[in-house]
Amino acid sequence: MKIPLRFVVPALVFAALVGFFIVGLRLNPGEIQSPLIGKPAPAFSIESLGDPARQVGSADFPGKPWLLNVWATWCAGCREEHETLLAIASENRVPLMGLNWRDDRALALGWLDQLGNPYVSVAFDPDGSTAIDWGVYGAPETFLVGADGLVLRKHIGPLTMAVWERDFVPLLAPAGEG
Amino acid sequence: MIPEIGHFALVLSLLLAISQAVFSLGGAARGHTGWMAAGRSAVVGQFVFVTVAFGALTYAFVQRDFSVLYVATNSNSQLPLLFRVAAVWGAHEGSLLLWSLCLAGWSLAVTAFSTSLDAPFRSRVIGILGLISIGFQLFMLMTSNPFERLVPAASEGQDLNPLLQDFALAIHPPILYLGYVGFAVAFAFACATLLEGRLDAAWARWTRPWTLAAWMFLTVGIALGSWWAYYELGWGGWWFWDPVENASFMPWLAGTALIHSLAVTEKRGLFKSWTLLLAVTAFSLSLLGTFLVRSGVLISVHAFATDPARGIFILGFLVAVIGGALLLYAWRAPRLKSAAGFEITSRESFLLFNNAFLVAALGLILLGTLYPLFMDALELGKVSVGPPYFELVFLVPMLPLLTLLGVGMHAAWKRGLLGSARTRLLSIAAAAIVIALIAGAAVYGEIRPLTTIGFALALWVMGSSLAIVVVRLRTRLPIPGAVLGMVIAHFGIGLSTLGITGVQSFKIEQDVALAVGDAATVGGYDFRLTALKDVQGPNYLAVEGEVVVSRNGEPVTTLHPQKRLYNSGGNAMTEAGIEVGAGRDLFAALGDDLGQGRWSLRLQYKPLIRYIWLGALLIALGGGIAALDRRYRRSVVARDAVTAAAAAAGTQ
Numbered sequence: 141m142k143i144p145l146r147f148v149v150p151a152l153v154f155a156a157l158v159g160f161f162i163v164g165l166r167l168n169p170g171e172i173q174s175p176l177i178g179k180p181a182p183a184f185s186i187e188s189l190g191d192p193a194r195q196v197g198s199a200d201f202p203g204k205p206w207l208l209n210v211w212a213t214w215c216a217g218c219r220e221e222h223e224t225l226l227a228i229a230s231e232n233r234v235p236l237m238g239l240n241w242r243d244d245r246a247l248a249l250g251w252l253d254q255l256g257n258p259y260v261s262v263a264f265d266p267d268g269s270t271a272i273d274w275g276v277y278g279a280p281e282t283f284l285v286g287a288d289g290l291v292l293r294k295h296i297g298p299l300t301m302a303v304w305e306r307d308f309v310p311l312l313a314p315a316g317e318g
Numbered sequence: 319m320i321p322e323i324g325h326f327a328l329v330l331s332l333l334l335a336i337s338q339a340v341f342s343l344g345g346a347a348r349g350h351t352g353w354m355a356a357g358r359s360a361v362v363g364q365f366v367f368v369t370v371a372f373g374a375l376t377y378a379f380v381q382r383d384f385s386v387l388y389v390a391t392n393s394n395s396q397l398p399l400l401f402r403v404a405a406v407w408g409a410h411e412g413s414l415l416l417w418s419l420c421l422a423g424w425s426l427a428v429t430a431f432s433t434s435l436d437a438p439f440r441s442r443v444i445g446i447l448g449l450i451s452i453g454f455q456l457f458m459l460m461t462s463n464p465f466e467r468l469v470p471a472a473s474e475g476q477d478l479n480p481l482l483q484d485f486a487l488a489i490h491p492p493i494l495y496l497g498y499v500g501f502a503v504a505f506a507f508a509c510a511t512l513l514e515g516r517l518d519a520a521w522a523r524w525t526r527p528w529t530l531a532a533w534m535f536l537t538v539g540i541a542l543g544s545w546w547a548y549y550e551l552g553w554g555g556w557w558f559w560d561p562v563e564n565a566s567f568m569p570w571l572a573g574t575a576l577i578h579s580l581a582v583t584e585k586r587g588l589f590k591s592w593t594l595l596l597a598v599t600a601f602s603l604s605l606l607g608t609f610l611v612r613s614g615v616l617i618s619v620h621a622f623a624t625d626p627a628r629g630i631f632i633l634g635f636l637v638a639v640i641g642g643a644l645l646l647y648a649w650r651a652p653r654l655k656s657a658a659g660f661e662i663t664s665r666e667s668f669l670l671f672n673n674a675f676l677v678a679a680l681g682l683i684l685l686g687t688l689y690p691l692f693m694d695a696l697e698l699g700k701v702s703v704g705p706p707y708f709e710l711v712f713l714v715p716m717l718p719l720l721t722l723l724g725v726g727m728h729a730a731w732k733r734g735l736l737g738s739a740r741t742r743l744l745s746i747a748a749a750a751i752v753i754a755l756i757a758g759a760a761v762y763g764e765i766r767p768l769t770t771i772g773f774a775l776a777l778w779v780m781g782s783s784l785a786i787v788v789v790r791l792r793t794r795l796p797i798p799g800a801v802l803g804m805v806i807a808h809f810g811i812g813l814s815t816l817g818i819t820g821v822q823s824f825k826i827e828q829d830v831a832l833a834v835g836d837a838a839t840v841g842g843y844d845f846r847l848t849a850l851k852d853v854q855g856p857n858y859l860a861v862e863g864e865v866v867v868s869r870n871g872e873p874v875t876t877l878h879p880q881k882r883l884y885n886s887g888g889n890a891m892t893e894a895g896i897e898v899g900a901g902r903d904l905f906a907a908l909g910d911d912l913g914q915g916r917w918s919l920r921l922q923y924k925p926l927i928r929y930i931w932l933g934a935l936l937i938a939l940g941g942g943i944a945a946l947d948r949r950y951r952r953s954v955v956a957r958d959a960v961t962a963a964a965a966a967a968g969t970q
C-alpha cells in the first residue's frame with residue numbers, strides 16, 4: 141500500500157525536531173557563564189568562621205590562583221561534594237577558601253570537625269552579603285580565581301572529580317607548570 | 319515509614335499501569351473479555367496507589383519530615399501550611415507525581431463514563447492511557463524519586479522557592495496539569511481510532527466533552543499563571559513569551575483548533591484525519607512542553623529543575639509516544655475518507671479558516687521557541703527570540719481569525735447562505751467600528767490605527783456573540799449548552815481582546831526614585847510615598863511602602879507594595895501594591911533601596927487589564943458549559959446511537 145506523502149509529513153517533522161533535541165541536550169545551554177568570568181574577583185574581607193577576630197578575604201592569596209567554594213550545612217549538594225573538596229585539597233595544587241553562606245557558626249564548625257576540613261580558611265557570611273556580590277544563587281558554587289585576580293571559572297552544583305579535571309585543572313596548568 | 323509506603327505505592331502503581339496497558343490492549347486485540355475487565359480494574363488500582371503516594375508525600379510536607387530529600391529541599395519549618403501543601407508540586411519530582419495523579423484521575427473518569435462505548439475500543443483507549451502512565455511512573459522511579467531519603471536528616475529545610483509562595487501559583491500547577499494531561503484522553507481516543515482504522519460521528523461526539531474539559535482547565539491554568547506573573551514578578555507585565563509560557567500556550571492553541579475541528583467531524587464527518595492529527599498534536603505539545611521545561615534544552619526563568627539525564631529519558635519517552643502515534647497516523651489515516659463537500663461561506667469553511675489561522679500561530683510560536691535551539695545546534699551562534707517576534711507573528715493570524723469568527727458563528731452548516739444574518743452582521747460591524755473610533759478619541763484622546771482595529775474587533779466579536787442569543791430568544795429557539803458555551807467563550811475572546819488592546823495601547827509605566835514624602839505623577843494619578851516600615855511575615859522580613867494615590871487632589875486609594883527577604887535566602891521578592899478598578903489598575907512595586915532614604919519604585923497605570931483574565935475565565939466557563947451539553951450524556955448518546963442504527967437499518 142502506498143502512503144500519500146502528506147500523511148508522513150508530521151512524522152518527518154517530528155523526526156527532525158528530535159534530531160535537534162539530541163544535539164541540544166549535549167549543548168547544555170544552562171551553561172551560561174557567570175558575568176563575573178574574566179572580571180576581577182569581587183573584593184571582600186569578612187570575619188573568619190573559626191575565629192571572629194580574624195579577617196579573611198579575597199586578598200589572602202596575592203599572585204596565586206585560588207578557589208572559593210560556597211557552602212552551608214543545610215545544603216545537601218555540599219555534603220555530596222565534600223569528599224571531592226578533600227581530595228582537591230590534598231592535591232595541594234591550589235588553596236581552597238570556603239564561604240560559609242547563611243549558616244550557623246556552631247553547626248558549620250561541627251560539620252568541618254566531623255567531615256574533615258578541606259579549606260585553608262573559611263569566611264563566615266551569615267547574611268549572604270558577600271555571596272550577593274559574587275552572584276551566588278544557590279549552594280554549592282565554586283569559583284576559580286586566577287593569579288591575576290580575575291575570575292576564570294564558575295561551577296554551579298556539587299563538584300565532582302570529573303568536573304574538576306575537565307573544567308578547572310586545564311585552567312590551572314599554565315600558572316602552575318608553565 | 320510513611321515515605322516508604324509512598325515509594326512502595328508508586329512501584330505498585332507502575333505495575334498496575336503495566337497490567338492496565340497489557341491487558342487492555344491485549345484483550346482488545348484478542349477479543350478477550352476477561353482481560354479487558356482486568357485492564358479496567360487496573361485503572362482503579364492505579365488511581366488508588368498514586369493517590370496513596372501523593373498522600374504520603376503531602377503528609378511528609380505537612381509533618382515537616384526533613385529526612386526526605388525532596389521535603390528538605392522544598393520546604394522549611396516556618397513555611398505556612400498552605401504552602402507546605404503546595405510545595406508538594408513546587409519542584410520537579412512532586413510535579414511529576416502530580417502529573418501522574420492527574421493522569422490516573424482522567425483515566426479513572428474515562429473508564430467510569432465510557433460504558434456505552436464498544437468494549438474493544440474502550441479497552442484500547444484505556445490501554446493507551448496505561449502506556450502513558452508507564453512512561454511517567456518509570457521516569458519518576460528511575461530519575462526523580464520524590465521519596466528519596468536524606469541521611470542524615472536535615473534539621474531544617476531549605477524552603478520553597480519564594481517566587482512560588484503565593485496563592486495563585488499554589489493552585490496554578492494542578493489546574494494547568496489537569497489541562498495538559500486531559501489532552502491525553504483525546505490522544506488515546508485518536509490512537510484507538512487509528513488502531514481500529516475507522517472513525518464515525520460517535521467518535522467525535524465522544525471526544526468533544528473530554529477535550530473541552532481539558533481545554534477549560536488549561537485555559538484557567540494559563541490565566542492564573544499570567545495573573546501571577548503580573549502581580550508577583552514585579553514588572554507588571556502579563557505575558558512574556560517565555561519558553562515555559564509558550565509551552566503551555568502551544569497545546570492550548572492546538573486544543574482550540576481541535577475543539578473546532580471536532581465540531582466539523584461530528585456534524586459533517588469532514589476533516590477526519592486532520593482532527594486525529596490535531597488530537598495527537600495537542601497532547602504531543604503538552605509532552606514537548608514538559609521536555610522543554612524539564613530537560614534544560616531551553617533556558618527560562620521558570621526552569622527550576624533541569625537535568626540532562628532526565629532530558630534523555632523524556633526524549634526517549636517523547637519518541638516512543640509521539641513518534642509511535644505519528645507513525646500510526648501515517649499508516650492508518652489514509653484509509654479514513656471524508657466524502658462530502660461544502661461551500662465557501664458555510665460554517666465548515668469558517669472552521670477551516672479557524673484551524674488554518676490557529677495552526678499558523680502555533681507553528682510560528684513553536685518556531686520562535688525552538689529557534690535558539692536550532693541556531694545553537696547548527697553552531698550559528700546563541701540567539702534569543704523575544705516578544706517583538708512573538709507579538710508580530712501572533713497578531714498577524716489573529717486579526718483575520720477574529721474578523722472571521724464573528725461571521726462564522728452565524729453561518730449555517732453546508733449551505734453557503736448567510737441569509738438574514740447578513741444585514742445583522744453588517745450593522746454590528748459598523749457599530750463596532752464607530753464605537754471603537756469614538757471610544758479611542760473620547761476616553762483616551764487619540765485615534766491610533768492598531769488600537770482602533772483592536773477595539774473594533776473586540777466589540778465585533780462580543781456583539782456577534784450576543785447576537786446569537788438575541789436571535790435565538792426572539793425566534794424562540796432553544797439555547798442548548800453547546801451554543802451557550804460557544805457564545806460565552808467567544809464573548810470572552812472579545813473581552814480579552816478588549817483588555818489586551820487597552821493595556822498594550824495606553825499603559826503607562828514609569829520607574830521613579832522617591833524618598834518618603836515625594837510624589838510622582840503617572841497617567842494623571844499622583845503617587846505619593848508616605849511611609850516605609852518593616853513588616854515581619856511568617857518566614858520573611860519585608861519593607862513595606864505606603865503609597866497614597868490621588869487624582870486632582872481627591873484621594874483614590876492607598877497601595878502597600880512590599881519587598882520581601884525570605885529567611886531561607888535568595889533574591890528579594892516583590893509584592894506589588896495594586897488597586898483594582900473596572901477601568902484600570904494602579905500598580906506600585908518597590909524596587910531597590912537607593913540609599914539616603916530614597917527607593918526606586920515602579921509605578922504603572924494599566925487600563926482594562928482585568929478584562930484579559932476575566933475574558934479568559936469566560937472562555938473557560940464557555941468550554942465547561944459546552945462540555946456539559948445534554949447531547950454528550952450517556953443516555954442521550956445511547957438513545958441516539960439506537961436511532962442512528964435504526965435509521966441505518968432502514969436505509970439498507
